[in-house]
Amino acid sequence: MHPTPHTPARGPLRPLLAALLAALAPLLAAVALAAPPAAARAQVPAATLTEVTDFGANPSDLRMHLYVPDGVTENPAVLVAVHYCTGSGPAMYSGTEYASLADRYGFIVVYPSATRAGKCFDVSSPQALRRGGGSDPVGIRSMVDWVVRAYDADTGRIFATGISSGAMMTNVLLGNYPDVFAAGAAFAGVPFGCFATTDGSEWNSACAGGTVTRTPQQWGDLVRGSYPGYSGPRPRMQLWHGTQDDVLRYPNFGEEIKQWTNVHGVGQAPAATDTPQPGWTRTRYGGTGDRAPVEAISLQGVGHNLYAPGMGARVLAFFGLDASGPAPQPPAGACRVTVTTNAWSTGLTASVTITNTGTTAVNGWKLGFTLPAGQTVTGGWGATYTPASGAVTATNAAYNGTLAPNASVTVGYQASHTGDSAAPRAFTLNGTACTTG
Structure with a gap:
């Protein structure tokens, strides 16, 4: 019996289909990583610090850990918590109260980890100090984008906070990506661009020593120059510094205030000054409430290791995350x-x-x-x-x-x-x- 007209084609088709599937496999894997929210969420058990890999562009080989609370809200806010030199994402998770605050208020916390020697973040290279430049800020932006895709996060409520090297990175993230971050809180940091080097060094002694001073306009121009042509709203900034900081000297605090008040176009004179607790002096610029464009807290007699329990709650108040569900927006301008x-x-x-x-x-x-x-x-x-x-x-x-x-x-x-x-x-x-x- 002669075979049907279609039978002879079956044999050759099998190896052809196998080859086609083999060629498609990497593409299918990439599509799976890039999106289906349900599949992405399945990788992250609730209320457990979990490492996420293959989260997107990551030119400097950062690691990403994620904390998603049991009661994560619909369209949650996202907080990026950036560690100090010698630290890690898991250390930031265990050494701060942001995970327990996430349990209470329903937001998601991203903990990036630097993997280079010294475990400091790149806040000094020309690549780090421009939008899309190809260093640590790009990887952190990819982490945020991954969370937004996976959890349908609220892109109007993305925030960053950090300690020391992480505080410097907070300044950099808000400068490079003003359209991504709504606000930041920097504990013992330096202004955007202060740590810049051109010789490959990760350390800038002049900046660390508090001897780099510029006018408010010059500092503001450094921020604006990282994303030329951007004319949208700028992230609000909360700054913390101890007067006895011997690692990143206290004059950096005043230079940060100069920078971010200039970026926001508000005056150098505080609109309000108070003492939220003994030894603290809080100044607010451009506004008098918790949502002022710039808020600065000086801690008298405190050194570099200034972060302490309870400060995270003050960060959330500045961000507007100290309530479940979407944060209330500032009142319409009068x-x-x-x-x-x-x-x-x-x-x-x-x-x-x-x-x-x-x-x-x-x-x-x-x-x-x-x-x-x-x-x-x-x-x-x-x-x-x-x-x-x-x-x-x-x-x-x-x-x-x-x-x-x-x-x-x-x-x-x-x-x-x-x-x-x-x-x-x-x-x-x-x-x-x-x-x-």
């Missing part, structure tokens, strides 16, 4: 800003109207905004504008500092530009976000 611009080939004028939409009078105001790249203020009226570019603060004149409820004031400035003549996109009045339009 102000509205409208801007009209008139541009020509190399310059522009902007007319800015500020309206007090609150129920109480504003006595003395500072309007914060970020100019698009390439714009420089060359003159102004109705306010004093400093600095001339980047994150600018417009301070009221003597005659227009009081704004009654529903009252408005119009000020303006002239600026040069190199091609982008757009108006600023966001404004704050005395540290509070305003509606626009």
Whole structure:
């Protein structure tokens, strides 16, 4: 009997199919790693510190440990907790209370581990100090992305905190990825870019010794230069430092304050000062509550090893994670800003109207905004504008500092530009976000 027309093809098809499946295997494995949330979650038992591998781009061979509480919330927040030199993710897990706080409030904790000699994070190389540069920050960003995919995490509630080397990395993460992190808390760190080296060294003695000083504008420019062209909101920053720190000297604390107040376009003078407990001095900049753009806690007589139980709860209060479910958002700004611009080939004028939409009078105001790249203020009226570019603060004149409820004031400035003549996109009045339009 002659075979059917299809029979002769069966023999050759088997090796062909086998070869095809072999070729597809790596692709299928990659797809499995990249996503199905249920499959990814199955790798991580609840309430157990678990190592996750193959989490994405990881140019410096970091390790990732993850803690997911039994009561993880829907669309959870994510906290990245970064260890000190000689430490590890598991050491950070056992030496801080973030896992127990996650049990209480339902967020997820990521614990990165550095694997190089000394177990310090790279906060000094040119690669580390630019977005997507190819060092530790890239690996940590991949960890965050993995958690977001696996748990449908809330991308508006991603936070970072760290101690010593981890505090320095917190500064770096917020500089490189302002669109990823909503806020950070740095315990005994240094400003973004302070530890920079060009000779391959991981240690910068001048910075560690507290002898690197810059103007607020210069520090702010280092942050802005890590992600050129970014004009969106910046992460809030909480800073902690002991006055007797002999590893990363106390002057770094003041330099960090300079940097992050400039990044946020708020003044160097505290909006509020208090003593939350004996020996502590807390200053807040650009706002007076738990959600101020910058909060700084100085610990009198305390050395480098300043982290202690109870501080994690204060971190969560600053982040807004000290309640289950989504953190409440800051109240809508009690102000509205409208801007009209008139541009020509190399310059522009902007007319800015500020309206007090609150129920109480504003006595003395500072309007914060970020100019698009390439714009420089060359003159102004109705306010004093400093600095001339980047994150600018417009301070009221003597005659227009009081704004009654529903009252408005119009000020303006002239600026040069190199091609982008757009108006600023966001404004704050005395540290509070305003509606626009």
